[in-house]
Amino acid sequence: MSIAPAITGPALSLQNVSRYYEDVKAVENVTLDIAAGAMIALVGLSGSGKSTLLKMINRLVEPTSGRILINGELVDAVDPHVLRRRIGYVFQNIGLFPHMSIARNIAIGLELAGEKTGHAERVSELLDLVELPQDMADRLPHQLSGGQQQRVGVARALATRPGLMLMDEPFGALDPVTRDSLAGEYKSLHERLGLTTIIVTHDMAEALYLADRIIVLEAGQIKADASPKQLLSGQVGPEAEALVAIPRAQAAHLSELGKS
Ligand code: ADP
Ligand code: MG
16 A cells, blocks of 8 residues: 655745836736645746746745745745745756765755755765766766756755755756656656645646646736646637647647557
8 A cells, every 4th residue: 555645845825926127027916826735837938937936936036016925924034044945946057066066066055054964964865866876976067967967956956855846947958858757757756755846847748747737927927727637628728728739739740650
């Protein structure tokens, strides 16, 4: 008998959240409730406000207006360092420090959090968790493949045992095969650790595969909020339909090829 893992990730609530840059409405009046343990994909074209929305949750960007709560607690009320220990963040373009060893890159969050001991053990656990060999600890980032570097990015984000993971196009720069297997592995990590995850992607196929709920942003506003099944059924509106049309057409094309 398998026992479902306990959910450790928090619930999240965004209430009328906006962020303007001069006259650019990067995010406009977003209201969103996310259940503990959910895997949410945030999808939209470039410039639709995905990164800005994500960065308001861990306070890398301050909202122009609105409120963000994690398990009912306003993020503004939490010290940013404490907040960032509770929230893992995987950046767009990986962003490892080039002159630091893999071990130090993974442990940087622990260092910043003022944890002085136990780094080596934690790094070793994290390398296992993301399925990297232990001897990579002493290497430099440029000595790893893109996929391995992104595993390090995930390990680094998990170092402080956060409940919430924010991932900004984590697999975007990788080849499709590596990307698919990393996405699948992350999904099982998410389930095993009971996390709440928001993953930004511009790839609807990836979103459909990974998430249990997909939020479509356009010009800073939510245009669709639906399950993969609802999105594929084509009932969700033109913005979502335009994004779903591509993977659907590809699937149909491949299926035709398979028949001939
Ligand atoms: P996405 O991640 O979906 O590509 P972003 O959140 O990065 O979108 O950007 C949304 C909009 O806000 C874009 O028009 C972008 O140019 C603008 N924007 C983002 N960050 C800044 C900034 N620091 N200063 C000015 N404009 C910004
Ligand atoms: Mg972005």
